[in-house]
Amino acid sequence: xxxxxxxxxxxxxxxxxxxxxxxxxxxxxxxxxxxxxxxxxxxxxxxxxxxxxxxxxxxxxxxxxxxxxxxxxxxxxxxxxxxxxxxxxxxxxxxxxxxxxxxxxxxxxxxxxxxxxxxxxxxxxxxxxxxxxxxxxxxxxxxxxxxxxxxxxxxxxxxxxxxxxx
Numbered sequence: 692x693x694x695x696x697x698x699x700x701x702x703x704x705x706x707x708x709x710x711x712x713x714x715x716x717x718x719x720x721x722x723x724x725x726x727x728x729x730x731x732x733x734x735x736x737x738x739x740x741x742x743x744x745x746x747x748x749x750x751x752x753x754x755x756x757x758x759x760x761x762x763x764x765x766x767x768x769x770x771x772x773x774x775x776x777x778x779x780x781x782x783x784x785x786x787x788x789x790x791x792x793x794x795x796x797x798x799x800x801x802x803x804x805x806x807x808x809x810x811x812x813x814x815x816x817x818x819x820x821x822x823x824x825x826x827x828x829x830x831x832x833x834x835x836x837x838x839x840x841x842x843x844x845x846x847x848x849x850x851x852x853x854x855x856x857x
Contacts, residue, residue: 700799700824704832707840711832714820718827723794725759728829732820736760737812739820739829742796744789744805747774752788756798756809756821756837761849771808771846797822798841799830807843809834814845 696713704711716731729736736759743755743763753772755763769777786792790802798807798821813819813834820829821837838845 696823696828698824698828700797700822700830703800704830704840709832709836709840711830711836712818713823714829714831715827716829718794723826728820729759732829734820738816738818740809740813742791742798742822744780744785744796745772745777746780747772747777749774750806752780752805753777754798754801754805754807754841755848756807756813756843757849758810758812758819761810761812763848764850767846767848767850768808771844771848772806791822791824792826795822795824795826795828797824797830798837798843800824804842807841808846808848809838809843810848811845812849813838 714732716728719727725739725741726736729739739759740756745753747753750773755768757763765777782793789796818831819834820831823830
């Protein structure tokens with residue numbers, strides 16, 4: 692489904708001159724998974740990426756952007772980010788830290804820029820989806836444009852998890 696919705700993420704992409712498509716879906720509060728979003732949009736879950744915020748023991752906060760059907764491998768994320776170990780940011784810290792809620796967290800337009808790492812599988816696709824900053828809205832854009840805009844580092848971050856809930 693396409694709908695003309697302008698979130699802050701959309702406004703930032705517009706201002707940067709980055710091409711994107713806005714996609715909307717029905718939110719199911721009992722299922723905020725990427726797989727549900729992909730199903731609603733009729734897309735391969737591997738092209739719909741989720742944004743996770745972690746805390747490293749050495750570098751502090753960081754962002755990992757990983758595809759549906761996977762979960763972030765904490766050891767790989769630690770290595771990529773120069774930490775000995777990382778852990779997921781507690782859900783209650785997400786809004787005050789990023790400005791986004793669970794299920795609507797985007798790597799674009801956080802309260803302050805954080806080191807961002809995106810799974811290398813993004814490069815397999817011409818376009819990927821990330822949250823547009825609110826539940827029910829995704830932006831579909833070139834992985835290269837996303838990487839350049841947020842200054843992301845491409846790395847192997849995932850392990851396959853067919854029961855992904857993050």
